[in-house]
Amino acid sequence: MTQKLVIIGNGMAPGRMLEHLFEQAPGQYQVTIFNAEPRVNYDRIMLSPVLSGEKTYEQIVIHGDGWYIDHGITLYKGHRIVAIDRAAKTVTSDHGVTEGYDKLVIATGSVPFIIPVPGKDLPGVITYRDLDDVEAMLLAAQSREKAVVIGGGLLGLEAAAGLAQRGMDVTVLHVMPTLMERQLDPAAGYLLQKAVEERGIKVICKANTKQIIGNGKVEGIELDDGRIIPATLVVMAVGIRPSASLAKEAGLAVNRGIVVDAGMQTSDGDIYSIGECAEVGGMVYGLVAPLYEMARIAAAHLAGDTMPAFVHSDTPTKLKVTGIDLYSLGDFADGDDRQEIVLRDATAGIYKRLVLKDNRIIGTVLYGETSDGAWFNDLKKKATDISEMRETLIFGQAYQGGSPLDPMVAVAALPDDAEICGCNGVCKGKITSTISAKGLTSLDEVRAHTKASASCGTCTGLVEQLMSLTLGDAYNPKAVTPMCPCTEFGHDDVRRLIKAKGLKTIPAVMQELEWKTSCGCAKCRPALNYYLVCDWPDEYADDYQSRFINERVHANIQKDGTYSVVPRMWGGVTNAAELRAIADVVDKFEIPMVKVTGGQRIDLLGIEKEDLPAVWADLGKAGFVSGQAYAKGLRTVKTCVGSDWCRFGTQDSTGLGIRIEKFMWGSWTPAKLKLAVSGCPRNCAEATCKDIGVICVDSGFEIHFAGAAGLDIKGTEVLGLVKTEDEALEHIVALAQMYREQGRYLERIYKWAKRIGLDEIRRQIMTDAEKRQAYYERFVFSQKFAQVDPWSERVSGKDKHEFKPMATVGFNQAAE
Amino acid sequence: MNWHPIGDISDIPLLGARCVKTPMMKIAVFRTDEHEVHAIENRCPHKGGPLSEGIVHGTSVTCPLHNWVISLETGKALGADEGEVRVIQIRNDSGQLFVALESLVMVAAE
Ligand code: SRM
Ligand SMILES: Cc1cc2nc3c(=O)[nH]c(=O)nc-3n(C[C@H](O)[C@H](O)[C@H](O)COP(=O)(O)OP(=O)(O)OC[C@H]3O[C@@H](n4cnc5c(N)ncnc54)[C@H](O)[C@@H]3O)c2cc1C
Ligand code: SF4
Ligand code: FES
Numbered sequence: 001m002t003q004k005l006v007i008i009g010n011g012m013a014p015g016r017m018l019e020h021l022f023e024q025a026p027g028q029y030q031v032t033i034f035n036a037e038p039r040v041n042y043d044r045i046m047l048s049p050v051l052s053g054e055k056t057y058e059q060i061v062i063h064g065d066g067w068y069i070d071h072g073i074t075l076y077k078g079h080r081i082v083a084i085d086r087a088a089k090t091v092t093s094d095h096g097v098t099e100g101y102d103k104l105v106i107a108t109g110s111v112p113f114i115i116p117v118p119g120k121d122l123p124g125v126i127t128y129r130d131l132d133d134v135e136a137m138l139l140a141a142q143s144r145e146k147a148v149v150i151g152g153g154l155l156g157l158e159a160a161a162g163l164a165q166r167g168m169d170v171t172v173l174h175v176m177p178t179l180m181e182r183q184l185d186p187a188a189g190y191l192l193q194k195a196v197e198e199r200g201i202k203v204i205c206k207a208n209t210k211q212i213i214g215n216g217k218v219e220g221i222e223l224d225d226g227r228i229i230p231a232t233l234v235v236m237a238v239g240i241r242p243s244a245s246l247a248k249e250a251g252l253a254v255n256r257g258i259v260v261d262a263g264m265q266t267s268d269g270d271i272y273s274i275g276e277c278a279e280v281g282g283m284v285y286g287l288v289a290p291l292y293e294m295a296r297i298a299a300a301h302l303a304g305d306t307m308p309a310f311v312h313s314d315t316p317t318k319l320k321v322t323g324i325d326l327y328s329l330g331d332f333a334d335g336d337d338r339q340e341i342v343l344r345d346a347t348a349g350i351y352k353r354l355v356l357k358d359n360r361i362i363g364t365v366l367y368g369e370t371s372d373g374a375w376f377n378d379l380k381k382k383a384t385d386i387s388e389m390r391e392t393l394i395f396g397q398a399y400q401g402g403s404p405l406d407p408m409v410a411v412a413a414l415p416d417d418a419e420i421c422g423c424n425g426v427c428k429g430k431i432t433s434t435i436s437a438k439g440l441t442s443l444d445e446v447r448a449h450t451k452a453s454a455s456c457g458t459c460t461g462l463v464e465q466l467m468s469l470t471l472g473d474a475y476n477p478k479a480v481t482p483m484c485p486c487t488e489f490g491h492d493d494v495r496r497l498i499k500a501k502g503l504k505t506i507p508a509v510m511q512e513l514e515w516k517t518s519c520g521c522a523k524c525r526p527a528l529n530y531y532l533v534c535d536w537p538d539e540y541a542d543d544y545q546s547r548f549i550n551e552r553v554h555a556n557i558q559k560d561g562t563y564s565v566v567p568r569m570w571g572g573v574t575n576a577a578e579l580r581a582i583a584d585v586v587d588k589f590e591i592p593m594v595k596v597t598g599g600q601r602i603d604l605l606g607i608e609k610e611d612l613p614a615v616w617a618d619l620g621k622a623g624f625v626s627g628q629a630y631a632k633g634l635r636t637v638k639t640c641v642g643s644d645w646c647r648f649g650t651q652d653s654t655g656l657g658i659r660i661e662k663f664m665w666g667s668w669t670p671a672k673l674k675l676a677v678s679g680c681p682r683n684c685a686e687a688t689c690k691d692i693g694v695i696c697v698d699s700g701f702e703i704h705f706a707g708a709a710g711l712d713i714k715g716t717e718v719l720g721l722v723k724t725e726d727e728a729l730e731h732i733v734a735l736a737q738m739y740r741e742q743g744r745y746l747e748r749i750y751k752w753a754k755r756i757g758l759d760e761i762r763r764q765i766m767t768d769a770e771k772r773q774a775y776y777e778r779f780v781f782s783q784k785f786a787q788v789d790p791w792s793e794r795v796s797g798k799d800k801h802e803f804k805p806m807a808t809v810g811f812n813q814a815a816e
Numbered sequence: 817m818n819w820h821p822i823g824d825i826s827d828i829p830l831l832g833a834r835c836v837k838t839p840m841m842k843i844a845v846f847r848t849d850e851h852e853v854h855a856i857e858n859r860c861p862h863k864g865g866p867l868s869e870g871i872v873h874g875t876s877v878t879c880p881l882h883n884w885v886i887s888l889e890t891g892k893a894l895g896a897d898e899g900e901v902r903v904i905q906i907r908n909d910s911g912q913l914f915v916a917l918e919s920l921v922m923v924a925a926e
Contacts, residue, residue, distance in 0.1 A: 334850065518874075520873060522871040805842075807822035
């Protein structure tokens with residue numbers, strides 16, 4: 001006997017379900033479909049190729065009108081169901097059509113999420129879900145004006161790529177620090193951003209939309225930080241919500257989606273639900289593979305076979321933008337019980353990462369080269385023990401021979417025409433034959449003769465392996481101490497490559513220099529952050545999370561978790577008003593200890609973290625800025641009283657000290673940088689054990705450097721004598737900049753000087769006026785971005801989360 | 817289990833941490849670069865350093881006082897150091913975070 005089957009929604013899931021059903025139980029049901037969209041079932045996934053012009057709508061239709069006729073289906077196009085009456089077993093559409101059912105399938109899909117900002121309803125603001133949206137975008141694209149896509153996930157990027165291909169000027173705004181962060185780790189996200197930007201699309205990450213502006217229609221977007229981005233079209237692609245309200249109103253169990261059991265049955269035995277609107281096993285899905293699985297199971301149950309049950313499996317994500325290959329699957333979070341295998345090939349823009357647990361693959365991220373995705377997926381699904389092929393696993397299926405290969409063998413196995421050095425187009429055969437023919441034994445010789453690894457240097461490892469292969473034990477590479485276990489490169493190589501390759505973010509450095517971990521460690525991140533701040537003062541956005549706590553909160557952490565605060569007292573000079581303000585702050589905040597420091601400042605110790613902003617606010621009112629007493633940066637300039645008061649003083653040492661401190665405060669340096677100016681060779685300011693010191697003499701200013709009085713004790717070296725205060729300032733600043741550009745992170749100036757050579761430093765700073773001038777100017781440029789008082793910034797609200805607990809819970813429970 | 821709301825995942829900076837105050841202890845809630853959330857007691861097993869102030873990398877945090885590295889998942893010190901800090905149960909409901917208060921009360925009762 002035929003039963004009546006009614007389906008709400010005509011998307012991809014019920015389409016597939018009907019195919020199964022007609023095969024398994026032909027003639028069992030008389031089918032009626034209501035679809036709010038006024039069309040047949042089409043391949044929603046392929047909307048992006050329609051947008052970009054690679055396909056037409058006709059090409060993506062799954063079931064044409066004929067199919068419905070053949071199967072005797074009544075399809076109500078453009079009918080939205082507004083009510084389900086479970087007692088009467090009927091549904092009613094917004095056009096007033098009522099149909100009875102024996103079995104009902106709810107397949108209403110999802111609705112795009114719209115961020116609730118002012119202006120969201122302006123004409124010109126659209127979402128990306130169906131053919132109407134694509135048509136609206138195509139219409140807007142004819143203007144070839146500016147579009148903004150909010151959301152850097154799969155949908156947003158596909159929309160952006162399509163609009164760019166149609167000639168629009170597109171900006172993507174993404175609230176997270178990297179694109180597609182749910183599917184990709186930061187390294188792959190960085191490569192993706194690069195590829196998107198190469199298509200002429202601007203990408204702004206960490207962008208919080210404040211409002212959409214426009215008078216009668218969209219004119220632009222305003223971000224939280226005040227930036228305004230003009231646009232005539234705004235596409236919101238920030239996520240989807242299961243469309244479950246109809247079911248909820250009908251009294252069915254609804255959580256995030258419509259709750260169904262493993263047989264796709266809702267809390268009402270005659271009603272099933274499949275697709276994005278259904279929640280099974282606590283999960284909702286947004287990719288078709290699991291939805292097709294739901295369709296298969298619902299069809300079986302409708303056909304009377306109640307055995308099949310839905311089981312969760314991960315679905316790989318791919319992005320359908322021509323020329324961008326990415327693949328992500330499963331769980332790729334770090335963990336102690338997990339190991340990762342990372343392969344990076346910077347020249348080819350390839351990044352591969354496998355996450356392993358108990359010798360089994362649990363997650364995969366592939367970028368640039370994704371052909372092994374299916375194989376990795378298969379290993380993951382079957383939970384294959386990979387310990388046998390661990391060494392070569394990441395090279396992919398093609399590398400898996402009978403016996404395990406080591407990386408050296410993998411290099412040996414490369415054909416002679418395999419390209420080793422991408423920059424100079426040098427292949428393996430050229431390198432090995434030149435080594436033999438010319439009898440080369442060092443890397444430098446190989447670079448000179450073949451040009452391999454002579455440009456960006458990222459293939460150095462490969463070239464060295466080739467040298468070992470060709471020369472055997474005769475090759476003994478010079479040892480470089482790597483920065484940390486995350487990389488083979490030493491600090492100097494990293495600094496050189498950051499400049500040479502124009503790397504401007506931490507993920508960029510990690511990718512291009514083939515970091516072995518996905519997000520570095522507590523050793524390399526602060527170092528990289530400093531190098532980038534130093535090299536790109538105007539472009540690099542300081543990475544807060546890569547700074548040590550002291551530099552994050554601009555105070556010094558104490559053993560009991562409180563903080564100490566040292567206001568800047570220029571040159572060690574203060575006055576009654578400043579002292580009074582300090583005294584008031586001490587009283588008001590009950591600061592337990594006030595101490596005069598070895599650096600001629602006053603230290604307020606034992607301040608609670610939550611009080612810091614208020615303490616700074618009060619100190620700020622008296623004119624104090626942070627003394628940076630915690631920083632790898634300019635610390636104090638100590639002075640003595642000098643010619644103004646002292647009977648031996650030869651120059652105004654106090655004045656010069658203050659001038660230097662006001663010029664250089666706020667600058668970041670590889671390690672802390674302490675200065676002093678003494679008014680005569682009696683040296684009361686102890687200038688001859690400082691990083692940079694000045695001894696004033698009758699004929700001018702003797703500049704010293706490379707002293708130490710901490711872990712090591714070392715008197716300074718003389719840099720040279722200059723005549724005027726102006727010259728003294730210029731030489732000191734140039735020297736500091738040279739150190740900033742060359743020093744390794746945490747390397748004090750005396751260690752750097754020993755490495756570089758005192759004479760070389762004297763030559764560049766004292767003799768080579770052009771060099772000195774250039775260093776000086778680069779320092780001045782970077783100060784434009786550095787001389788911001790971190791205390792006043794935080795008093796006005798920056799990083800305010802840092803100073804407040806996230807929540808306070810449980811206090812009343814405890815009282816019980 | 818008595819789940820107490822503590823806020824939204826977006827309140828915690830990526831690769832950072834925030835504190836939750838309870839009568840028995842301070843809890844440090846971390847967010848990794850993969851948007852996973854972990855909660856542990858905010859006291860380093862070495863000398864009580866505030867772990868929420870450390871640098872977060874992978875699923876570990878480096879203590880700001882003397883650089884011990886603590887696993888956010890197990891609370892154990894990694895590498896050569898030995899020690900352990902209490903792991904607090906946390907639930908992430910589409911970004912809404914909850915901590916289990918029962919386990920806190922138990923701590924106090926112990
Ligand atoms: C406050 C002060 C001691 C005092 O009460 O006088 C001080 C306090 C600290 N010093 Fe110092 N140093 C202080 C002057 C010095 C001096 C003398 C000077 O600056 O004239 C030196 C020797 C000169 C030098 O730097 O070479 C000095 C050499 C060190 C060192 C060894 C550095 C080295 O490379 O050899 C460290 C350890 C480090 O930086 O890694 C250090 C580290 C520290 C730290 C920041 C330890 C830390 O990381 O927590 C101390 C913070 C104490 C706290 O809890 O607040 N402190 N420290 C002095 C602050 C000076 C200022 O006004 O800014
Ligand atoms: C641009 C784009 C690209 C995508 N790319 C991919 C991809 O690469 N890979 C992948 O796996 N997935 C992709 N997806 C997701 C995939 O398309 C969806 O998961 C899938 O189409 C969902 O199918 P569904 O049947 O659950 O719902 P839908 O296809 O959304 O169908 C639901 C239908 O129900 C109708 N409806 C809603 N409420 C009612 C009502 N009350 N009465 C009547 N009708 C109603 C709607 O109008 C709609 O037509 C993409 C999606 C989009 C928008
Ligand atoms: S000498 Fe410096 S680092 Fe050592 S205890 Fe004193 S203040 Fe601290
Ligand atoms: S207190 Fe944490 S390392 Fe010492």
